Each structure stands twice: as structure tokens, then as C-alpha cells.
Amino acid sequence: MTDVIVTRGLVKRFGRVTAVAGVDLRIPAGIRFGLLGPNGSGKTTLVRVLLGLVHATAGEVELLGEPMPRRAARVLPRVGAMVEGPAAWGNLSGRANLRLIDAAGPGGGRGRRQRVDEALERVGLGGIDRRPVRAYSLGMRQRLGIAAALLRAPELLLLDEPTNGLDPRGIGEMRDLLVALNAAGTTVVLSSHLLGEVDALCHRVGVMDAGRLVLEEDMTVLRAPTGRVLLRTPDPAAVVAELDGRVVERSGDLVVVRHDDPAALNARLVAAGVRVAELAPERRSLEQVVLELTGQGADRVDTSGNEARR
Incomplete structure (x- = not known):
């Protein structure tokens, strides 16, 4: 499968701050990929480097098989992007904004009205009036930014917080x-x-922390059973007695058992006369994975000892 994004040893420093630290990333064509991490982890900087908006301090970037930013003029018309929120001329209407954005693309003005109308319809703004964008709600601005990214039917879509400001x-x-x-x-x-949205949408995820890519994995692997079974029973003591050493945790009617085959475990307990109310393999959530791999984030400020909060 062809990779649409490749980075090798990618580094971006701003003075003494390293925002991206040696990232090796490969994203194959045709998937939905989620980039996760706390605030300040380097996600947005990485996306900006991919698009050539800022230049890497070291390392290599390829987009759609072409080196960036050297081939940006050839690559970017095939890419739709929204980074750090939607940009717009606030005194103009949404349609006027999209027409100006489209005019900067290849191919001249042929089909522009249709492209603009189709993009607005796809994001739920087909009925917008002539109000200036400065009068739009945050959710409407977000939809407009995504419409702008869709104008040229991109092969690759790069979106930074695309659901920011949208209602459920x-x-x-x-x-x-x-x-x-x-x-x-x-x-x-x-x-x-938004871990829930990435969990529901993406085939594969990358997790960043302090500028480093600390995980890149398929969601099917992350959701795989842990080798433990969650069991609810009115007879927890009987479960402990029957399984002798396989019980790793017990809390009220919940018993956590080390076992690879839930069906076999259920059959054994039923055969022994133990009542089973509920039984399921344990699976880690995406939230658990991310919290295990990442720090507290750059937007948290703690105090220690008697140090005063400033």
C-alpha cells in the first residue's frame, strides 16, 4: 500500500524549545488516521511542517510521494487542510470567501460556482445568506473552514480539531x-x-507526547482483548475458590480473572455450579492507552510544597 505521508527523523525547534523530536511516521493511502496527544505535545506543529507552513529543523517529509516543502506547488493542490482553526475574511460572506480561496487554486474559474455550492452543501451550509463571516457562530466558521478544504476534491485531507465548536x-x-x-x-x-471521536472514526492512531511519537498502531490491535475477563457474579467467593490463582482482582460482585477464553471460563464456572450474571473479555479503551503514554500536558500548572500560585 502506498504511503501518503512519510517523515524520517523529523525535528522542529523554536529556539531552545523542541516541538517535534525525531518523528518517524508513515500513513498509508486510503485510511482514516487520528493524531492524538495532550495540548503542547507537538501535534499541530507536526501538521504545519507536513504542509510546509513551517520548515523542519532536521529530517525529511514526503507528501503524496513528493518531498516537502520543495514540491509544495505540485503537492498542495491535491491536499485539503485546516490548521489551527478556519481562516477567513470576516467582512465577506462565506460564499465570497470560498470563491477567493478557489481562485488561488489551479484551473482558473471554470466550474467555480458549482465547486463552492457543492462544498457548502456537503458541510451543511448550503442555505447560508450574505451575512459576513464575522457574524457566524464558531460552529459555522468551522464548517466553512472544512468546506474550503474540500473545494478541490483532495486526495489527502489534513484537519486540525475539525469538530471544534460543533454541537453533538x-x-x-x-x-x-x-x-x-x-x-x-x-x-x-x-x-x-477528542478521544471518543477518534475511537469512533479512525482505523489507525498515532500518539504524541512532548514532541515524540510514542505510539503508532491500528485500532484493531489497541482494542484486542488483554487476556483478562471481567466477571460479575453473586458468588465471588465461589469463583475465587474454583479458579485458584487466576483471580487478579475482586471488588464486590466484580471479579477480574486471568483467562484467554471467556467461553471456556463460563462453561467451567457453570459446570461447577457458580452463578454467572455477566462475563466479557477486558479491552483497553483508547483513553487508557493515551493516558498511559502521555504526560499531563502543557496547559496544566501545578504547585509543589509551599510555593505560591502565580
């Missing part, structure tokens, strides 16, 4: 849109702190 219905609509785009052949890469 809007988040669901955005998820459906990204799934449909991906099904039509667009590779979708989104940077987000």
Missing part, C-alpha cells in the same frame, strides 16, 4: 462526511483531543 449533531454529521469522503478514496488525517 454537528459532530455526528462531520463524522459521517469524513467516512463518506474516505470511502470515495480520500485519505483522512485528523489531529484531535
